[in-house]
Amino acid sequence: MPATGKSILCATMHKAGSSIADLILADICRAKGLEIDRIALQVPSSDMTEGELFVSYQDKMRGEGVYYGVARGAYVKDMPIVYGLRAIIQVRDPRDCLTSAYFSFRESHRPPTDPQKLEAFLKRRELLQNQTIDEYATLQARSYNHRMAVLQEIVRKHDDVLVLRYEDMVTRTDKWLAAISDFIGQPITPDLRAILGKKIDFTVETEDASRHKRQVSPGDHRRKLKPETIASISDTLAAQLEFFDYEV
Template sequence: MMLKNRQEQKEIIKAYNLLRKPPSVIFYTTHKCASVFVNKLLSCITKNSDYRLKNYSSAIWSLGNQIDVGSPYEDFLEKAYDRLYKTKGEIYAPQRRPLDFPGRENFKHIFFLRDPRDVLVSGYYSFGYSHKTPKAEKQKQKFNETRVKIREQGIDNYACEAAINWLLPLYDKYRELLETSDTHLYLTYDEFKDDTTRFIQKIADFLEVNVPEKEIQEIANEASPVQQNKDIMQHKRSGLSQQYLTELESDTIQKLNETFAEVLSYWNFPI
């Protein structure tokens, strides 16, 4: 009888141990919002807790031509949610596009967002110049075609088009995800830039993780949000806030202010 029940016993023990872990977390953000820093921070969080960090987007990117899950990846992730997302003990990050699936509202949610007008400026230089090309051939071809188009458009035309097709739907969907989540934390890029130590501590407190002060300070010191010398071919170009005021034409800024009026108000960005 003992041999017969051994597998069931293992499954019960595994389920028991899983339930003792903290609630899983989805860390929502956008492109060009301190992703390198986020990975370092969350790696530190997992080192000091029972959490495990899962970066599915990076894993799919690294697979290259081995599989074709389509683009955006979230369509695949949502279909396979029951295989990929556990309710306990994991941090899924960074999640740069809206992701929703049955039971998602029970996860802890962190929203780390930057002023969409600054995201557009950084996105132009990133997708147009500095961002690495995908490993998968099909995605690489599409990426390069888009890169040529972005350069030909120029920053102002790109910003107006991408605002409608990319960022407005993204921030609106993030609002829906926040309002339907049981537990959430919202942080802005400026909070990270202006007081990185406090920013880290807020996340640690929200996740109920005790991170040694020395490690918090080390991560904060390495963050260096703002770059003194701008280089359009570098992944981290400037890190400045309100760069759109000097990078974009006044007419473009006015259009973006109108497009993002509700977004700016809801997420508490300066209008």
């Protein structure tokens, strides 16, 4: 079936459910008839950073008929082509992202194969062995504020954008799917739901720090961080929390 409609790129941030959201979006876009060219899949074998690869890939991107996957970094600010595509933005409470990132980078994140990237990965993992979660969250809060500010700018300026929330994905999945279905114009038929299968099952029975899907319940920062840490990072992130309707 020939692909129809404008191309789509999803912009998000690390630890906002981007990996599984990408797979789900690809299934829905494929059912709609779009080609699938998930740029991020080229990152592990590339000698470029993720940002360099995405920015340079703009020359190859078509305005019609392709789903280009998820872009997880602030580098999307250097991708003016985003405004010529349809944009899907997925956000998550950045305080939960910081909590999740600590455990992921410290315990479960898969090492890259590229030697230079692996060296940087191992250095970060070694550093985190001697860093508390509160120290990590405090140090990284400004980075997440910057990432969300970039997403906010796209939402403000783009005339064809859908904003999704991780919290809806894991706790109100049918609502989240309905928003995607309406935006893409692809019904979630019984056949498509069967294809989605376990990808839309977000059940996690017990928390396990060694697993990529450690836990999914919103508000984990309140269970893991000290009150004074939450107050500090909430102040740093206040503008973005307010814009994306998270409680400050």
